[in-house]
Amino acid sequence: MTPPDLSRRDLIYLTASGGLLGLGAPGSNAEAESQQAQARPEKRSVELTVNGERREFQIAPSVTLLDALREHLELTGTKKGCDHGQCGSCTVLVGGRRVLACLILAISEHQGEPIETIEGLARDDGVHPLQAAFVAHDALQCGYCTPGQIMSAIGLLREGRPADDDAIREGMAGNICRCGAYEGIVAAIRSISAGGVE
Amino acid sequence: MTPFDYVRAGSMREAVELRSRSPNAAFLAGGTTLTDLMKGGVEKPSLLVDIRRVPDLDYINVSSGKASLGALTKNSDLATDPALMKAAPMLTQAIAAGASPQIRNMATLGGNLLQRTRCPYFRNQAFACNKRSPGSGCAALTGYDRGHAVLEGSSQCVATHPSDLAVALVALGGEIQAEHISGQRNIPLSEFFRPPGETPWIETSLQRGALIVFVETDLPPEARRSVYLKVRDRASYEFALASAAVGLHQDGSRIIGARIALGGIATRPLRFATAEASLIGRTADEAAFRDAAAIALGEARPGRENGFKVELAKRTLVKALKLASELQQ
Amino acid sequence: MSLGDPIPRRDGPLKVAGRATYAADQHPQGIAYAAPVLSTIASGEVLSIDTRPAMQRAGVLTVLTPDNMPALGQLTDLKGGTLGEPRLPLSDRLVEYDGQLVGLVVAESLELANEAAALVQIVYAPGTPRSEIERSSDRFRPKDFYGIAELQTQRGDVDEALSASPFRLQHSYETSVEHHNPMEPHATTALWEGDRLIVYDSTQGVISTRNVLAHFFGLPAGNVRVICPYVGGGFGSKGYVWPRTILAAAAAKATGRPVKLALSRQATFSNNGHRGRTIQTVSLGADQLGRLIAIRHHTLTQTSLAGVHVEPSGIATGMLYACDNVAVSHEVARVTTGSPTAMRAPGEASGVYALECAMDELAEAIGMDPLELRRRNHAVSDPETGKPFSSKHLLACYERGAQAFGWSRRDPRPRSMTANGMLIGWGMASATYPANMRPSSARVEAEPDGRFVVTAATQDLGTGAYTILAQIAAAALGVPVEKVRCELGDSALPEATLSGGSSTSASVGSAVHEAALKLRTQLSAGGAPMAEAHHEPGELEKQYSAHSFGAHFVEVAVDPELAVIRVRRVVSAMDVGRILNHRTAQSQIRGGVVWGIGMALMERTGFDPATGRLVTRNLADYLVPVNPDVPEIQVILIDEPDPHFGPIGARGMGEIGITGLPAVIANAVWHATGVRVRRLPIVIESILHQL
Incomplete structure (x- = not known):
C-alpha cells in the first residue's frame, strides 16, 4: 500500500539522503543547492572562551558548539546523546546560563560570552561540591548523562533556590538519565541547594 | 548539514537587508528549531543571518x-x-x-x-510532506497520526503547531x-x-x-484570571497532546468576558470566539464550560489514531476553565 | 569495611569530572570520521548507488557500499561471539528494514562525513514491507532461547485442568516494540597497527566483540584488542556485535586511518536491536481457595527476516507459581524491521507483565486480595524442574514490601480511593529473574606498594562492577577496599563473560573471589604476587534452581478528567542473594523500576503503516521517563546470601527491577479507575473514554 499521490514509480526516487524529489512546486531549491555546491564557504576562524581560556580555531560554519568542543578542542566531557536537543547530555553554560551545545553553531558564539563545561567546573584540581554530591548520592550509573546533569544542575541553582523536590525534578526535566538515577540526582541537588553553595 | 554561508547582523535594518540579498537565507536566533532541522536536511538555507546580537530586541x-x-x-x-x-x-x-x-x-x-511542526513525516526527508516538499503529498494522512490535528487539517496537511x-x-x-x-x-x-x-x-x-x-x-481583564493547562504522556519535556489557554472575567459567578485558545489539536494555535461568546452571561459552572467545549470541538475531524484528542481537548478546556474560575480575580 | 558496605561508586569521581572516556571520546592521531548511509525503505533492493557527488567533496576519503565492500570471513563457525544481526553489513543489495546500513562515508571531519552521506544517491526497487506481526504469515515456532530455556513446554493436562477449574479466565495482553536508548549512542573508534586491530567500542562484551572481529578479518584473536573502560549504558543493545563495529574496522582498514563511527540517535533505532512486540494470551484456572490449577501462556512475537532473537515471554511462567498443569508456547512472525535483541529482562519484562496482570484479574474474579493470591500459590521448589530453589525469600519480600507500603490499608474496591481530586490506585505484583553464571576468569595482583589490582575483561555499564569487584577482592584478601582497584573493559585482560543476564557478580565476581583467595594463600606462603582464577558453574549449581525474586507495590494517581496517569510511590522488596554494595544495589533496582515505569506508561516505537518505516526514531517521539515522572522508590533488600549459588551467593540484580513493574502499574490503574488495560503502554486514550 502506498500513500495517495505517490505512485510506485515515484517511490523509486527516494534517495539515500532521504530526499524526496519535489514535484517542481515552489520551494524546490535544487538550483540553490547546486549553487551552494560550487561556492562552498570556507572554514572560518572562531574564537571561544572556554573555561576561562581563549581558544581560536578554524571550522566550517556548520560545526555545532558540541562538535567544536568534542572534536576540535578535544573537550569530550560534554556528551552527545541525541544531537537534537532532546536529552540534555550536552548541557553547558554560556554566559552563566545552561544551554544545549548541540543546537548552537560554534561560529555564533565567536567572541561571545564565556562558555563553561564540565572540565572547568572544579577549581584548582579539586572537586566542585555538586560533583562530590553526585558521587555521595549515587546520582549516576553509566555516567554518560552525568556531565550534562551536573552542568544543568549548576544552571538550575544559579537560577534560584528550588522550592522543593518537585521544583528540582521539573528544573531537571531537560536531562534524561536512562539508567534511572533520578532520585539520587534530586538528592544531590537538594543537598547542595540546602547548603547554600552556588 | 548542507554547507551555508554565515553573516552577523548588527542591526535590525542590516538583518533584513542581508537576508534580502539571498532568496534562500534564514535568520538565526535561538537556533533550537533551525539548527535541529538543518541537521536533518529539512532546512537548507544557503545563508544564515545571525541576529542574536541585534540590539534592542530583548525586553x-x-x-x-x-x-x-x-x-x-x-x-x-x-x-x-x-x-x-x-x-x-x-x-x-x-x-x-x-x-x-x-x-x-x-x-x-x-x-x-x-517554530516548525513536530510531525515526524515533515522531519524525515524520505516521507511525502507538502510542508517540506510542496506537492509531494502528506504521508501523515495514512500514517501514524496520534499526534496530529483534529481541527483545521486539510487534504494536504494535518500537522499540529507545537x-x-x-x-x-x-x-x-x-x-x-x-x-x-x-x-x-x-x-x-x-x-x-x-x-x-x-x-x-x-x-x-x-x-x-x-x-x-x-x-x-x-492584556484584557481575562488575562489576570487565566490558566494554561497542558496534557501530555510524560510529566515534562514533551509537546502537548492537548492544551488550553483560558481566561475569565467574572462579575461574581457570572461570566462577562472569556478567552479560549487550544493547542496541540489543530494545525495552528486556535482561538475559539464562538465558544468564548457562549460563556458570556452564563454562570461559571461545569455545564457552561462543557457547552463551550462542545462548540469549540464541534468541527473536529480526527484521523486514524487521534480520535481521543477530540474528547481530551474538550476535557482539557473544561478543566482549564474550572481552574480559572476558581482563581481570585 | 566488608562485603555489602555502601561505599561510593569507584568510577564516580572520574564520571562527574567528565574524564571517563567512552568509545566516541577517543582521538587517535590522524583520525577520520565515518557517517552511515541508511536505507530509506523497509523492504526491497538497492538498484544503484552513485557515490560520485559525495566523493567529489574535498576531504571525503571513501564511500563503502556493497559495490566495493571488502570481503569478510564467512558467517558460519562464529565462535565465542554473536552477531546482533546475523548478516554481514554491505554484503549484498537486499534491504530488509528501514535504516539498514547501505553505505558508509569516511571523511576528514565529522561535519563533512555527515554532509557527504546525504549526497550518496541510491535508487531502490521497493518491495513489500510488513512491520506488524499480524500481517506476517512467515511464522515459526522456536524450540529454545539460545539453548538456555525451552520455548514450547507442557506439563500436566492443561485443557482438562482448565475445563475443570471453578475459576477460569483468558485474556490477551500486548506489549509494544521498545528501543533501549542508552544515553550513549552506539559508537566505535577503530585503528590498525599493521595486522593488529585496536577497537574502542561501546560494548557489553569486549571478548565476544574481539572474537567476532578476529573471525571476520581473518586474524588470530591475539591480534585484535577491544577496549571499553566505560560504556554509556547498554541494557542489551550493546550485547551482541552490530554492523557498525565491523564497518568501522573495515573503514579503518580501507583508508589506512583511525576511524570514528558514532551513530546518530536516529541510526541507533535501526541497527542495534529492540524488544519485539508481543501479543500474549494467558489462561488461568484456579480453585475456590485461589490455588492455580492450570496456566496456559502463548506468545506471538517477532523477529527480522534474517533474525534469530525472539522475546521469550513465557520463560518465567512455568516456575513462578506452584501449578501442576502448565503449557507455554511461542510463535514468531518475521517482519521487515531490524533484528530484535535482548533488552533488560528479555522475556520476563514482557511475560511477567502478562502473567501478573492475569493474576490480578484472577484475584478480582475470586474476590481475594492480590497479595494473598500470590502467597497461596507460592512455590517452595521449582515446579518446572522439581529441583529445590538455591535460596528463596519471596514470602519475605511480600511481607516486608506490603508492610512498608501499607498494603493492609488498601480498599479492594476499584475507584474507592481518592486524594486531592485524583483517583488513587494501589497495585502489586511479583518479580523474578533467573540467576545466571557463565565461565569467567580474573586476575588479582599485589603491587609493590601494598595495593592490589583486579583485572578482568568484563565491563561496567553503570552496574557498579568496578566497585563490587574491588569489594569482593578486598573481602577475600582481608584488606581494606581502598587498597584494591580494578582494571576492566579490555580484551587483553583475563577472559570474562558478556555483561548481560545480570551475570557479572556471580560470574566475574566468583572468579575474582577465587583469585583473591588464591593470592592470599600464595602471599602468606611467600609465593608469587599474582593469581588468576577461572570460575564456571559446577555441580552445586546443577543441583538447584537459582532465581531471584521480589515484590513491587505501586501507588498511581489518575486524573479523572484528563486520564493522565502518574506514579506516586513505589516500594520494591527484592531477594537477590547477597548484597555486595547496598548503595549501588539500590540504584540497580531503582533503575529497573524506572524502566518499568517507562514500559508501562510511555515507551513505544511507532511504524508507518504504509511504508513500514520507523516514525519514532528520536527521544522526542520515543518517550522515556524524565525526572518528574519518577517518584520516591523505596528499595528493600532482603540480603540473604544464596548458599547454593557460587562462592559469594550473589545472584545479580540488573534486570529483576523491571520485571513485574508494568503489571503493578496496570493493576494499580485498574484499582484507581476500574478499567482493565491489557496493552502497553497505558496512555491517555487507553482509559479516557471509560472514566
Whole structure:
C-alpha cells in the first residue's frame, strides 16, 4: 500500500539522503543547492572562551558548539546523546546560563560570552561540591548523562533556590538519565541547594 | 548539514537587508528549531543571518492593557518575569510548560512563533510532506497520526503547531510588528497563523524575508484570571497532546468576558470566539464550560489514531476553565 | 569495611569530572570520521548507488557500499561471539528494514562525513514491507532461547485442568516494540597497527566483540584488542556485535586511518536491536481457595527476516507459581524491521507483565486480595524442574514490601480511593529473574606498594562492577577496599563473560573471589604476587534452581478528567542473594523500576503503516521517563546470601527491577479507575473514554 499521490514509480526516487524529489512546486531549491555546491564557504576562524581560556580555531560554519568542543578542542566531557536537543547530555553554560551545545553553531558564539563545561567546573584540581554530591548520592550509573546533569544542575541553582523536590525534578526535566538515577540526582541537588553553595 | 554561508547582523535594518540579498537565507536566533532541522536536511538555507546580537530586541514592557515583548527575548526570561506572571499567568505558564529549561534559555519569542511542526513525516526527508516538499503529498494522512490535528487539517496537511507560548498569545490577542526590506508592517495575532488549506508550506502571514521585531499583546481583564493547562504522556519535556489557554472575567459567578485558545489539536494555535461568546452571561459552572467545549470541538475531524484528542481537548478546556474560575480575580 | 558496605561508586569521581572516556571520546592521531548511509525503505533492493557527488567533496576519503565492500570471513563457525544481526553489513543489495546500513562515508571531519552521506544517491526497487506481526504469515515456532530455556513446554493436562477449574479466565495482553536508548549512542573508534586491530567500542562484551572481529578479518584473536573502560549504558543493545563495529574496522582498514563511527540517535533505532512486540494470551484456572490449577501462556512475537532473537515471554511462567498443569508456547512472525535483541529482562519484562496482570484479574474474579493470591500459590521448589530453589525469600519480600507500603490499608474496591481530586490506585505484583553464571576468569595482583589490582575483561555499564569487584577482592584478601582497584573493559585482560543476564557478580565476581583467595594463600606462603582464577558453574549449581525474586507495590494517581496517569510511590522488596554494595544495589533496582515505569506508561516505537518505516526514531517521539515522572522508590533488600549459588551467593540484580513493574502499574490503574488495560503502554486514550 502506498500513500495517495505517490505512485510506485515515484517511490523509486527516494534517495539515500532521504530526499524526496519535489514535484517542481515552489520551494524546490535544487538550483540553490547546486549553487551552494560550487561556492562552498570556507572554514572560518572562531574564537571561544572556554573555561576561562581563549581558544581560536578554524571550522566550517556548520560545526555545532558540541562538535567544536568534542572534536576540535578535544573537550569530550560534554556528551552527545541525541544531537537534537532532546536529552540534555550536552548541557553547558554560556554566559552563566545552561544551554544545549548541540543546537548552537560554534561560529555564533565567536567572541561571545564565556562558555563553561564540565572540565572547568572544579577549581584548582579539586572537586566542585555538586560533583562530590553526585558521587555521595549515587546520582549516576553509566555516567554518560552525568556531565550534562551536573552542568544543568549548576544552571538550575544559579537560577534560584528550588522550592522543593518537585521544583528540582521539573528544573531537571531537560536531562534524561536512562539508567534511572533520578532520585539520587534530586538528592544531590537538594543537598547542595540546602547548603547554600552556588 | 548542507554547507551555508554565515553573516552577523548588527542591526535590525542590516538583518533584513542581508537576508534580502539571498532568496534562500534564514535568520538565526535561538537556533533550537533551525539548527535541529538543518541537521536533518529539512532546512537548507544557503545563508544564515545571525541576529542574536541585534540590539534592542530583548525586553519585556508590561503596562496597563498591553505588554510589549521584544522578539529576541528568551523564553526563560518571559516565563519568569514577575510583572508578566501577574498580568497574564496563562502566558508565563504556557512558556514554562514548553520544552526544557535549557531550551527555554535559548529559544526566543520570535523564533517560538515561527517554530516548525513536530510531525515526524515533515522531519524525515524520505516521507511525502507538502510542508517540506510542496506537492509531494502528506504521508501523515495514512500514517501514524496520534499526534496530529483534529481541527483545521486539510487534504494536504494535518500537522499540529507545537508552540505553547503561541496558544496563550492567540488567546490574548494583539499584534506582531515585522520589519521587512520594504518597511514595517503590523500583523494582528488573529491573522498571523494560517491554516494549511492547499498551501501548507505557507504557515504564517509573515512576508518572506521579514523579521519579527516585537509582539504587542493585549492584556484584557481575562488575562489576570487565566490558566494554561497542558496534557501530555510524560510529566515534562514533551509537546502537548492537548492544551488550553483560558481566561475569565467574572462579575461574581457570572461570566462577562472569556478567552479560549487550544493547542496541540489543530494545525495552528486556535482561538475559539464562538465558544468564548457562549460563556458570556452564563454562570461559571461545569455545564457552561462543557457547552463551550462542545462548540469549540464541534468541527473536529480526527484521523486514524487521534480520535481521543477530540474528547481530551474538550476535557482539557473544561478543566482549564474550572481552574480559572476558581482563581481570585 | 566488608562485603555489602555502601561505599561510593569507584568510577564516580572520574564520571562527574567528565574524564571517563567512552568509545566516541577517543582521538587517535590522524583520525577520520565515518557517517552511515541508511536505507530509506523497509523492504526491497538497492538498484544503484552513485557515490560520485559525495566523493567529489574535498576531504571525503571513501564511500563503502556493497559495490566495493571488502570481503569478510564467512558467517558460519562464529565462535565465542554473536552477531546482533546475523548478516554481514554491505554484503549484498537486499534491504530488509528501514535504516539498514547501505553505505558508509569516511571523511576528514565529522561535519563533512555527515554532509557527504546525504549526497550518496541510491535508487531502490521497493518491495513489500510488513512491520506488524499480524500481517506476517512467515511464522515459526522456536524450540529454545539460545539453548538456555525451552520455548514450547507442557506439563500436566492443561485443557482438562482448565475445563475443570471453578475459576477460569483468558485474556490477551500486548506489549509494544521498545528501543533501549542508552544515553550513549552506539559508537566505535577503530585503528590498525599493521595486522593488529585496536577497537574502542561501546560494548557489553569486549571478548565476544574481539572474537567476532578476529573471525571476520581473518586474524588470530591475539591480534585484535577491544577496549571499553566505560560504556554509556547498554541494557542489551550493546550485547551482541552490530554492523557498525565491523564497518568501522573495515573503514579503518580501507583508508589506512583511525576511524570514528558514532551513530546518530536516529541510526541507533535501526541497527542495534529492540524488544519485539508481543501479543500474549494467558489462561488461568484456579480453585475456590485461589490455588492455580492450570496456566496456559502463548506468545506471538517477532523477529527480522534474517533474525534469530525472539522475546521469550513465557520463560518465567512455568516456575513462578506452584501449578501442576502448565503449557507455554511461542510463535514468531518475521517482519521487515531490524533484528530484535535482548533488552533488560528479555522475556520476563514482557511475560511477567502478562502473567501478573492475569493474576490480578484472577484475584478480582475470586474476590481475594492480590497479595494473598500470590502467597497461596507460592512455590517452595521449582515446579518446572522439581529441583529445590538455591535460596528463596519471596514470602519475605511480600511481607516486608506490603508492610512498608501499607498494603493492609488498601480498599479492594476499584475507584474507592481518592486524594486531592485524583483517583488513587494501589497495585502489586511479583518479580523474578533467573540467576545466571557463565565461565569467567580474573586476575588479582599485589603491587609493590601494598595495593592490589583486579583485572578482568568484563565491563561496567553503570552496574557498579568496578566497585563490587574491588569489594569482593578486598573481602577475600582481608584488606581494606581502598587498597584494591580494578582494571576492566579490555580484551587483553583475563577472559570474562558478556555483561548481560545480570551475570557479572556471580560470574566475574566468583572468579575474582577465587583469585583473591588464591593470592592470599600464595602471599602468606611467600609465593608469587599474582593469581588468576577461572570460575564456571559446577555441580552445586546443577543441583538447584537459582532465581531471584521480589515484590513491587505501586501507588498511581489518575486524573479523572484528563486520564493522565502518574506514579506516586513505589516500594520494591527484592531477594537477590547477597548484597555486595547496598548503595549501588539500590540504584540497580531503582533503575529497573524506572524502566518499568517507562514500559508501562510511555515507551513505544511507532511504524508507518504504509511504508513500514520507523516514525519514532528520536527521544522526542520515543518517550522515556524524565525526572518528574519518577517518584520516591523505596528499595528493600532482603540480603540473604544464596548458599547454593557460587562462592559469594550473589545472584545479580540488573534486570529483576523491571520485571513485574508494568503489571503493578496496570493493576494499580485498574484499582484507581476500574478499567482493565491489557496493552502497553497505558496512555491517555487507553482509559479516557471509560472514566
